[in-house]
Amino acid sequence: MERILIASSLFLSITIVFCMIRAIKGPLAADRLIAVNVIGTKTIILISLISFVLHETYFIDVVLVYALISFIGSIGIADLIDK
Template sequence: MFTAAALVVAFAAVLVLYRAIKGPRVYDRLLAVNVIGTKTVVLLALIGFMYERPYFLDVALVYALINFIATIAFLKYRELGRLD
């Protein structure tokens, strides 16, 4: 069950990857990367269940935080040209 769900999530991420490659704008790419990132969080949680290692959840939580901060930081940099 977890394997099937993980495969579906990975397939969805591959579909979105097409948008990240094609663009056309930088915002489309960022949107796609952000969506792939949040799918990765779910994928990590599912992998933790597949191999019965709950420690993966900590990785997923940290990845969710990093993904969010990265998107915001990139947008801020693009808008202001600096990060302080």
């Protein structure tokens, strides 16, 4: 079971790199915003998987804080794009 979770973590890490490339190259600001949102979501899932593999519950608190910061950042960036 742990091998599957580790493989999933590696796959998520690779897809995060691809999303970073899209965030850098994105021709439109909306493309960059979506890429940043996807990176935030995948990072939340990655931290949750690591928490499950290591049997550490305090990572869940980190996930909640990271989700809130990601949400507030996304709203701030969307507000800048709108102007």
